[in-house]
Amino acid sequence: MEPVLAEKIVHGLKAAGIDFMTYLPESRLSQILPLLREDGSVQMVAAASEQEAITIAAGAALGGKRVACYMESTGPYVSAYSLLTVGKQMGVPILLLIGFLGSFADQRNSFLYVTIGMRMIPTIEGLGLEYRVIENADNLERHIRDAQRVSDSMRAPAALIFSGEFAR
């Protein structure tokens, strides 16, 4: 990902009011992490599992934070249980930022990622989560703000899935 794209994601998160983020890093979007740490306005919490990342984010949301959770394509599989229980069942908004490893547009796709990537969207849909696939930086700030608003309004997680220019 070009550094300018990472800067735009970070700018969009701040503009959407995100002030708390849990994460398990991956290799497509991870340039956002040092930027966020350097900025300091988003409280960052590293998790040991995407399932844990969802639960920690949910707790922070219940305590008044606007939260995001950053993960790769494997994350929706690992965290499906907590996405359904604390996300959908209890009704807690979490903005999901997913690096789309294994997608058609993944420029570093391989046998390691493709099986996981190709079934990721049906998994998100099976969980009943709203989502948008983001291919380029056009209107990125608006996309992030829209997704955060949908998540808040539905009292449920909603996902932005980064592919295309973000998966180089």
Next chain:
Amino acid sequence: MIRRDCLEIMAPLMTDQLVLSSQSGQRIEWFHLSQHEGNLLVGMMGCATGVGMGLALALPHRRVIVLESDGSVLLSLFNLPTLGNLNLSNLTVFVFDNEVYSGSTMSEPTATAGKTDLAAIARASGIENAVTVDDIEGFKEHGLPGVIGEGLHYVVCKVEESLWHREIPRPSVDLAEYKYRFVRYIERTEGITIPFVGLG
């Protein structure tokens, strides 16, 4: 010692603590003993400690207490390294370890009925104040500082299996209702607006 003994000691000590329970027998018993607005039932097993960590991070001046079971902790052992590294000074986790999956119709042994020592795993994960207690005196000595004191506490309470949770009424309140009551309580006591339950 049974779980009820510990919970009955804790319930009268509740002031402004936030108490989260996983989906295990203790949630039925705790919600029978305490109707405090700061109580929250966290969905299914394996989620409560994570939610407790997030809540403790968001509200670092409030004591957060998580009521866990051995089965629930075994589902989410990845919490322990995170908990050890965060070292939250306002979080207490009680694990009521009866060594069984004690559902409404069955009792099957968990790993702690064998060789697994949850407090030892917690200490190896960096949680310095992780202890196992197996009687009421031990619970009072090591558990109560986690209710009314400061610091990170991880207290594994070895309890005999009790069927009290099968005899008392189950809570009739659903997860969403608990959530709204809980966040309204936080809004009122913290003087804040929780963004996602704010303006319509």
